Amino acid sequence: MEMFSVNTTTQRERVWQCTCLTLVILLCPLPMSSGTLINGRLLGGILDDIADNGLGVSDMQAEYDALKYTNSPLDGAGISKQLANSISAQIQGAEAALKGLVNVIEEQYSSFSGENQYTQCCEITDTNDDPRYKSEVNFDKACVTIAGQSSVNKKFPTARIVEVMKENVRINPNLKWQYFGGEDGILLNYPAVKTTDVPDCDSYDPRFRSFYASAVSPVPKDVVLVLDTSDSMRTLHNGKTLMELAKQAARTVLDSLGPNDQIGLVSFASSASTPVLAESTCYTTTLAAATPSNIQNLKKYLDSLRATGGRNYEAGLKKAFSFFRSSNGTVRDQVLLFLAAGGSSEGSDPVSTIRDENAALENKALVLTFGLGKSVAGSVQTTLQNMAVQTQSRMSAGEVKMGTFTIVENPDDLSVAMATYYKFFHSPSQGVSNPEISAPHRDMLDKGLITSICLPAYHSGRLIGVACSDVAMSELLSEATYFDKGELSYAFVINGYGRTYSHPLLPRPYDDPDDPIFVDIHHLERAPAAKAVISSMIRGEEGNSSFVSTRTQARGDVFREGVSITNVMSHYYWAPVAGSAWSVCVVISDGSKNTEISPPTVLPSMFTYHRLDLKSASSPCKHFFKYATKDSSAVMLTPGAFRQPYHYLNTEETATNVTQYERYLTGQSSQNPGLKNSVLGSVAATYKAEVIWRKKRADYITWRSIGTMDGVVRVFPGTQLAKSYDHTRTDWFQRSLMDKGKNVVSAPYLDPWGSGYVITLSRTLYEAKADRQHTPSDNIVAVMKADFTLYYLYQAIQDNYTYCSLSSY
Numbered sequence: 001m002e003m004f005s006v007n008t009t010t011q012r013e014r015v016w017q018c019t020c021l022t023l024v025i026l027l028c029p030l031p032m033s034s035g036t037l038i039n040g041r042l043l044g045g046i047l048d049d050i051a052d053n054g055l056g057v058s059d060m061q062a063e064y065d066a067l068k069y070t071n072s073p074l075d076g077a078g079i080s081k082q083l084a085n086s087i088s089a090q091i092q093g094a095e096a097a098l099k100g101l102v103n104v105i106e107e108q109y110s111s112f113s114g115e116n117q118y119t120q121c122c123e124i125t126d127t128n129d130d131p132r133y134k135s136e137v138n139f140d141k142a143c144v145t146i147a148g149q150s151s152v153n154k155k156f157p158t159a160r161i162v163e164v165m166k167e168n169v170r171i172n173p174n175l176k177w178q179y180f181g182g183e184d185g186i187l188l189n190y191p192a193v194k195t196t197d198v199p200d201c202d203s204y205d206p207r208f209r210s211f212y213a214s215a216v217s218p219v220p221k222d223v224v225l226v227l228d229t230s231d232s233m234r235t236l237h238n239g240k241t242l243m244e245l246a247k248q249a250a251r252t253v254l255d256s257l258g259p260n261d262q263i264g265l266v267s268f269a270s271s272a273s274t275p276v277l278a279e280s281t282c283y284t285t286t287l288a289a290a291t292p293s294n295i296q297n298l299k300k301y302l303d304s305l306r307a308t309g310g311r312n313y314e315a316g317l318k319k320a321f322s323f324f325r326s327s328n329g330t331v332r333d334q335v336l337l338f339l340a341a342g343g344s345s346e347g348s349d350p351v352s353t354i355r356d357e358n359a360a361l362e363n364k365a366l367v368l369t370f371g372l373g374k375s376v377a378g379s380v381q382t383t384l385q386n387m388a389v390q391t392q393s394r395m396s397a398g399e400v401k402m403g404t405f406t407i408v409e410n411p412d413d414l415s416v417a418m419a420t421y422y423k424f425f426h427s428p429s430q431g432v433s434n435p436e437i438s439a440p441h442r443d444m445l446d447k448g449l450i451t452s453i454c455l456p457a458y459h460s461g462r463l464i465g466v467a468c469s470d471v472a473m474s475e476l477l478s479e480a481t482y483f484d485k486g487e488l489s490y491a492f493v494i495n496g497y498g499r500t501y502s503h504p505l506l507p508r509p510y511d512d513p514d515d516p517i518f519v520d521i522h523h524l525e526r527a528p529a530a531k532a533v534i535s536s537m538i539r540g541e542e543g544n545s546s547f548v549s550t551r552t553q554a555r556g557d558v559f560r561e562g563v564s565i566t567n568v569m570s571h572y573y574w575a576p577v578a579g580s581a582w583s584v585c586v587v588i589s590d591g592s593k594n595t596e597i598s599p600p601t602v603l604p605s606m607f608t609y610h611r612l613d614l615k616s617a618s619s620p621c622k623h624f625f626k627y628a629t630k631d632s633s634a635v636m637l638t639p640g641a642f643r644q645p646y647h648y649l650n651t652e653e654t655a656t657n658v659t660q661y662e663r664y665l666t667g668q669s670s671q672n673p674g675l676k677n678s679v680l681g682s683v684a685a686t687y688k689a690e691v692i693w694r695k696k697r698a699d700y701i702t703w704r705s706i707g708t709m710d711g712v713v714r715v716f717p718g719t720q721l722a723k724s725y726d727h728t729r730t731d732w733f734q735r736s737l738m739d740k741g742k743n744v745v746s747a748p749y750l751d752p753w754g755s756g757y758v759i760t761l762s763r764t765l766y767e768a769k770a771d772r773q774h775t776p777s778d779n780i781v782a783v784m785k786a787d788f789t790l791y792y793l794y795q796a797i798q799d800n801y802t803y804c805s806l807s808s809y
């Protein structure tokens with residue numbers, strides 16, 4: 001067949017070609033000459049026309065310039081203390097509820113029954129959806145999980161304990177899950193919820209979860225698992241090899257660790273090996289923080305292990321102790337879990353190896369040894385016993401921690417035997433009086449980040465279980481996360497290890513990342529002077545400091561458009577969170593201030609709330625795919641408009657709430673429904689945009705909106721927005737902040753609301769200035785945007801660039 005090309009171009013292709021031309025002009029300004037076909041000024045004129053005659057940017061800037069403002073300096077020290085106190089109050093409220101619950105558990109324990117009166121969580125059906133829990137729950141009752149390896153003598157909590165849990169939620173609505181995990185493997189959970197993240201009803205065992213282990217033994221732990229992978233691990237038991245059961249036990253140990261712990265894995269046969277994974281090389285030579293991602297990677301390594309070859313205890317031990325030498329030097333409990341099966345060891349005497357290696361660590365490591373199966377020879381048991389008690393230890397190197405040897409004749413019991421290692425660091429006589437506050441983690445239904453506040457419970461001096469109260473991180477860090485006093489001011493929260501819990505460079509807790517992101521604050525606050533600030537915060541001190549630091553801001557979509565880095569004179573103010581090891585820091589850029597419009601007046605006609613499903617608008621219609629009204633714009637008070645953003649997000653908005661907003665904003669009520677003081681002025685000011693839009697009819701524009709820095713957004717035609725919508729986090733808003741005073745244009749995209757392919761043009765509005773001569777250094781108060789059709793841009797280009805319509809093009 002003869003090949004040929006035909007110079008034919010469809011109209012749609014021309015649209016895209018001319019659109020590409022538009023983007024080229026924006027990104028690559030060309031020198032003008034008589035022979036230049038592409039004139040950037042022509043396109044700039046098209047965009048200016050859209051901005052001024054379609055969106056009304058110049059008119060709206062004039063309106064803001066005419067407003068009067070009240071300005072006051074920011075009290076950085078006061079703000080940091082306020083944020084710290086807000087977090088502390090929530091923690092202390094959860095702790096008070098928890099202590100009351102533990103008291104009742106301890107009082108009621110002798111009345112616990114061997115008969116189960118609760119529905120198992122995996123069988124719960126009578127539930128209702130609750131937005132705070134992001135799942136279906138039943139507040140009228142609790143449910144239980146019963147571990148497959150639970151005690152024969154089970155003891156189920158009394159109904160009185162459930163009543164206390166209900167009362168706790170009534171008094172403190174910020175509480176999320178409350179639960180009690182018993183030493184017998186029973187978990188009582190309130191409110192009742194159907195578990196979905198466990199494969200079987202009996203596969204969840206609270207005793208082997210990090211909340212349980214850290215409450216019983218609060219000091220962070222360095223754990224090194226040493227697993228025998230010799231030929232003897234091929235032995236079958238009930239259809240499974242000893243290797244499979246050893247892997248299962250190792251996974252159980254991994255699940256018991258929290259992010260403050262560190263973990264290392266060693267496998268040995270004739271020689272010893274450590275993990276070599278594509279994800280990271282750090283697992284090979286150093287202890288890894290037991291974060292969710294590290295635990296997941298180490299489980300991959302476990303899956304790869306195969307049983308083959310002889311056994312060399314010495315090789316495994318030397319690798320294990322090399323991990324301990326990599327520890328970060330903080331006060332930590334160190335434990336070596338050594339599992340072996342089969343016959344005697346090759347190599348040097350393992351007892352003397354432990355003597356020499358542990359002496360170099362001042363005898364800090366505890367050694368727990370396990371013999372797996374009935375075939376472990378008597379001589380091997382003696383060796384493992386001597387390894388655990390360290391019979392050849394050098395007392396001059398430091399006090400020896402005497403471990404134990406456990407012969408696990410029934411391999412099915414191995415997980416229980418190994419995963420209760422943490423009890424060696426727990427003293428029942430002393431007990432634990434201060435609740436343990438966990439690092440952020442996914443909740444039991446994988447529906448968001450929480451922190452667990454836990455306490456062990458005792459009966460007659462004996463540990464009977466652990467009780468916890470969970471608080472959503474989104475609520476706990478609400479005010480710090482949404483702190484906004486200017487474009488370059490922010491707040492961050494860390495714990496006593498320097499781990500970052502909240503920072504503008506990390507996802508917000510409400511954004512539900514797949515797993516919590518654990519980042520050392522030094523990686524985010526990189527100015528040399530920030531080191532002293534961080535050290536002071538970790539020590540739990542209060543202070544302030546001023547120096548030049550960098551700001552990293554998204555230029556829209558971070559992955560496609562990158563970031564902008566600016567050096568800013570910054571003022572740091574930090575304060576500890578009482579009752580925890582956490583600390584809050586407020587970073588205020590030079591020149592930032594409190595700014596409010598005064599005196600604002602909002603008439604009822606100026607405020608139509610966007611919840612058209614709760615309060616019907618006049619003349620409703622369908623604007624493309626959206627239910628809307630063309631009689632008015634609609635105002636949304638986004639999370640950032642509220643003093644407690646996550647309380648708003650986690651509470652169902654009702655018609656009563658809408659009425660409260662209306663009455664307060666229009667002056668009919670002095671009762672503030674939780675809004676920031678500046679919101680009243682922003683609602684009044686943005687109404688001017690609706691007036692302008694009504695005068696400037698532009699059929700080619702599908703949607704127009706204005707979003708303020710303090711969380712108010714107004715859209716025309718009026719329509720409902722998603723509750724979690726936050727314009728300040730959108731690409732168009734962030735692009736505009738990076739290019740102040742310029743027309744910022746998006747790439748074409750398919751409008752999810754049904755208007756076809758559109759382009760967004762956005763532009764910043766400045767705070768009032770007497771001479772009305774604005775520069776990019778001026779404070780931004782809002783950003784306006786218009787979505788206009790791709791076809792309109794195509795026609796405009798056709799009209800202004802004649803070569804686009806040539807048949808030869």
